Amino acid sequence: MKILILPDRDAAVARCVEVIAATLDARPDAVLGLATGGTMEPVCAGLVARAREGAVSLGEMRSFNLDEYVGLAPSHPQSYHAYMQRHLIGPAGLDPERLRLPRGNAADPEAEAARYEAEIAAAGGIELQLLGIGANGHIGFNEPSSSLASPCRVKTLTRATRAANARFFGPGEEVPRFAITMGIATILRSRHALLLAVGAAKAEAVAAMVEGPLSARCPASALQMHPRATVVLDPEAAARLELRQYYETVHPQGREVPLG
């Protein structure tokens, strides 16, 4: 794993935007794996700003989001369809057909998950998979105890995840209990995985992911098996890493340092 500890949150976000832009510069029609959540809002804003400056072209890319809540129609404001519309598709003027998500309101969610997995494969797989991490170590909605070989499927959300996401829902509105999510195997098949974590609330999960045992207890630890995983952190999210000094020697302030 490449561990990059940036000087602050904004710099960490900017680094992720740079990696995405570089991927699209090299291949404008790349297939990206996209993520949602609070962490990704400034990443979307950064991409939109770059696109408006003409510094990156988003029009030819295709993307697959990690997950969607079961039971929410795309028009529901808390659906991840609506999140993508609000934060990326609308502001950047993109064709929504090119940005795919599982259909949370499909009549048969398990069949929809299998269909989504096949759709990703038919697109040639994912070049760059963007990831956040839950305080409980989940990636996508692969909650603790997820099979490390799992495909796209329906997962039951933990109480902690539903509590963490309640802030996005209105008072009296229930956070859905189930989600369709890419599996750990789906994520491991991406050719480059880019995980962004900021803030002290993620420090423990980050330490378990990077330095803990490979374990379904912390599904993100499966990234230890990914041939090319980049973890971008701010100092607060990096605070519990025991080998932090080493990571900062290899990449001072998150910079790439030429060998020799």
Ligand code: PGA
């Ligand atoms: P957050 O969610 O960015 O809203 O913290 C990340 C996640 O749960 O994967």
